[in-house]
Amino acid sequence: MTQVRTGDVKELVLTDGVTRTQLVQYAGASGDYNPLHSDERFATEVAGFPSVFAHGMLTMGMTGRVITDWFGPEAVLTFGGRFVGQVWPGDQLTATATVTGVRDDGVAELAISTTNQAGDVVLSATATVRTG
Amino acid sequence: MAVERFPVEAGHIMLFARAIGDANPAYYGALTGAADVLAPPTFVQASAQFDPDYPLRPKIGEAWFGSGREATGRPQGGAAGGGGGGTGLHAEQHFTYHRPLRAGDVLHATNRSGERWEKQGRRGGTLVFSEFITEYRDAAGELVVTARTVGVQTEKVPG
Numbered sequence: 001m002t003q004v005r006t007g008d009v010k011e012l013v014l015t016d017g018v019t020r021t022q023l024v025q026y027a028g029a030s031g032d033y034n035p036l037h038s039d040e041r042f043a044t045e046v047a048g049f050p051s052v053f054a055h056g057m058l059t060m061g062m063t064g065r066v067i068t069d070w071f072g073p074e075a076v077l078t079f080g081g082r083f084v085g086q087v088w089p090g091d092q093l094t095a096t097a098t099v100t101g102v103r104d105d106g107v108a109e110l111a112i113s114t115t116n117q118a119g120d121v122v123l124s125a126t127a128t129v130r131t132g
Numbered sequence: 133m134a135v136e137r138f139p140v141e142a143g144h145i146m147l148f149a150r151a152i153g154d155a156n157p158a159y160y161g162a163l164t165g166a167a168d169v170l171a172p173p174t175f176v177q178a179s180a181q182f183d184p185d186y187p188l189r190p191k192i193g194e195a196w197f198g199s200g201r202e203a204t205g206r207p208q209g210g211a212a213g214g215g216g217g218g219t220g221l222h223a224e225q226h227f228t229y230h231r232p233l234r235a236g237d238v239l240h241a242t243n244r245s246g247e248r249w250e251k252q253g254r255r256g257g258t259l260v261f262s263e264f265i266t267e268y269r270d271a272a273g274e275l276v277v278t279a280r281t282v283g284v285q286t287e288k289v290p291g
Contacts, residue, residue: 035198080226
């Protein structure tokens with residue numbers, strides 16, 4: 001079990017650059033084949049976006065690593081997030097997890113923020129993990 | 133979206149872990165032969181693969197709204213967004229884990245609508261948020277994961 005204290009912080013670079021191929025990988029694995037995420041012609045000509053963009057759940061999936069690398073997959077009790085900004089091919093993503101509290105029963109509360117290379121938040125999340 | 137059978141398979145977990153860029157050995161038993169294979173926290177999202185009616189997957193023999201020769205294969209296309217369905221966007225996603233999910237589990241999922249609320253958008257339109265709760269249970273009927281999806285629909289400003 002990983003012991004932590006309020007204020008402890010972990011930062012993790014999730015990707016040096018999201019690729020279109022990764023979006024295809026995520027579509028295939030998750031089953032979400034929305035062409036907005038893998039079909040450049042549809043995303044630009046039909047939907048009017050500058051390019052394809054990442055599934056919100058891909059960003060959240062990648063962000064989960066900052067929790068599981070720290071505490072292990074079995075320690076996670078809750079994980080929730082709000083999709084704040086879109087993630088585009090080429091974006092570099094960094095997740096920062098901060099311990100905001102540790103309950104008497106050893107459950108730690110985390111605030112997690114995933115930002116792109118411009119420092120803009122793309123996912124704002126919270127999690128609780130078992131630590132004791 | 134009711135999923136009657138969602139077999140959690142080691143190979144599927146490996147593909148999902150690769151897609152999210154996670155090299156944690158706990159997810160790669162299909163490759164290493166390790167018997168105990170855990171699923172990453174967001175893995176239940178892949179239950180869409182086992183929903184026969186999931187709208188964001190091409191159906192055999194039916195027109196698809198993505199591009200072929202033309203930018204869209206279905207003129208009325210334009211369905212956008214994930215969890216919110218229809219023309220909505222996925223605004224939030226929350227998971228509660230009642231126990232770790234592992235390869236070998238066979239889940240079934242039931243869902244229900246949750247709360248619904250409105251917010252004034254910055255550009256004047258009304259944003260309608262709606263919750264969707266999915267309960268994933270194992271073969272014994274025990275709750276494994278509860279998922280809460282928040283979708284948002286934008287009501288366009290007239291004119």
